[in-house]
Amino acid sequence: MLKTCVITTAIMAFISFTPDNGLVGRWETKPSVNGNVTGVVFKADNTYEAYVNKKPFVSGRYQIKDSLITIKEIGCQDYVGTYKLVFFSNSDSLRLVPVSDSCQQRREGMARTILGRVKKA
């Protein structure tokens, strides 16, 4: 009984330290006209990896406060961008609405991107 209690407590402790913001996991766009798929993996350690057609192209760190996500990545001269997280379709779709981002390329790319949650098989 004591053993079970310890295990349960440990699991609960682990869960409470794991970010549960609905964002952690793999997200991808639908294929574009040319068949290109853009995706991003938000990891529990507040880092992310973005890719196109399974080709990684940028890594970075993110922070979430309320419904805002702030991202900082290598490659856009360390520019910081802040976006509003908008979940929809039972939280399986996501839009990142630009709030501020001095990286024009990223802001424009994000503004037209809708991501769908990739569910594990």
Added chain:
Amino acid sequence: MKKYVIIIIVTFAIGSMGSGFQKDSMTRAELGKLLFFDPILSKNRTISCASCHRPEFAFADTSATSVGDDGKRGKRNTPSAMNVLLQHTFFWDGRAKTLEQQALAPIENPVEMNLPINDAIARLRDNKKYQDYFRQLFGKEPDSANLALVIAAFERTLETSESPFDKWKFEEDELAVSEEVKNGFVIFGTKGKCIQCHFGPNFTQHEFRNIGLFNGADLNDSGRALITHKTEDVGKFKTPGLRNTALTAPYMHNGQFKTLNDVIEFYNDPGKIVPNAINRDTLLAKPLGLTAKEKSDLEAFLVALTDKRFSKK
């Protein structure tokens, strides 16, 4: 019962053999592949696209400039024909805006395949095999438009996304690359400044840059300016992608650097290698000051961009 099982197995076996031996229809990419490897599209019928875009070297060549029809040579290095799906322009000077435009140019180029497109089309129309394939795919005989479509379709299949780097970043496998590679990636994005131009899924932003290989004397290829006729474009060339770059030596538009180490040494201090460059990009104004370890790690990172299809079995 046993007899029926044997009959079914034999029927299946014959069926699968038949599908392997007789190909009734093919895709555009498959036809493009046939043509890519067929010297029928060169004047002397000895050179195919694959003569210079060699599969084992990531569809690039191993010499500074490739040998074309009648032994002639161009003045630019053969770029890899892989990972072109996301490219915006083609050739070192960006003179082709689509892969279809690019696909026909080497056929006509006097120092490459040296065959006027009309002659190439006539040859394909005289060839029953190709005549049939084009009719199956397009409902008409070969012409320049559908020839360009099939070659481009094949080139679009040459995507690679299974390098150790991809395994590390996409599959989140921390053991896929060494600590040297990881450190090299950091150098790539920071002190090395490489990422300023080599950013993106294929490690290029598709820009045209003057990296300091134009001096108006022995290095006198004007590059992008030959297309735009703008003075500020003199000496600019398209930033190549870096996937499989370990296989595509020699490097740069003129193939003047034989190894990745040569390339890194150049970027570390361009003025030391080409002291009289004209309008070298300001990003390269100062030496990078990389240590020997940083250079070595950077090279390890570049090697880690080699797709697993090229791994030695």
